[in-house]
Amino acid sequence: MSRRLVAEGSLVVPSPLGPLLLTASPAGLTRLCFAGQAGVCAAAADENIATPEAERRECGQLLHLAGEQLAAYFAGRLRVFALPLDEGGTSFQRQVWQALRGIPYGRTCSYAELAAAVGRPRACRAVGNANGKNPLPIVTPCHRVIHADGGLGGYSAGLSVKRFLLALEGAVLRRA
Incomplete structure (x- = not known):
């Protein structure tokens, strides 16, 4: 399975655990969902749709970088992720x-x-x-x-x- 953009601000990447859905905002990565979390993944993709062209490019670059880092992690070549995060929370x-x-x-x-x-x-x-x-x-x-x-x-x-x-x-x- 190759990487594919699902919606503006989201990307599905392959992994040994099945497809992973990544979502991002211009500020950073917002969510990583496993394939078995379909409801959570759909909601995450819906809430992270960026409309302005500049935001789409920024999110796309970040999502592809995150996909590359995840591939390196699963190949045993990456131990620490270096990504901007926009995780929300208390x-x-x-x-x-x-x-x-x-x-x-x-x-x-x-x-x-x-x-x-x-x-x-x-x-x-x-x-x-x-x-x-x-x-x-x-x-x-x-x-x-x-x-x-x-x-x-x-x-x-x-x-x-x-x-x-x-x-x-x-x-x-x-x-x-």
Whole structure:
């Protein structure tokens, strides 16, 4: 499957996990959806239609760059994404998502460790909720967050996808 522009501000790219829908605004990447999230993907594409020609070009360039970086990630050649992001969210969610991007490739972090990293050590559940609302999985690597006992926890695209991504990165999971 080749890359194809779906609507102004959105692009479908192939991946080993199936097609991924990317959406962008002139400010940055706004969403990454897995094929199994059809309703979320359709809504994301609809909400990100840019009309002015300059915005279409800007979004198109960003989307193609994101597609290239995702291809490099899946080929094992990219460990850190370098893309402008326009992820929205609350102040707390953005703080959690920023901390997620600090988890190194191939490493994992517990929900408790992530909560401590954002200065809210008792907010494990809130951190988990912010993780679940991450609009840019893979780019903002919420798949690297696991339970303190080494269990996988959850993942918006399913645990098989989370396992795949962790294996791709060579992450070692340990069970207490």
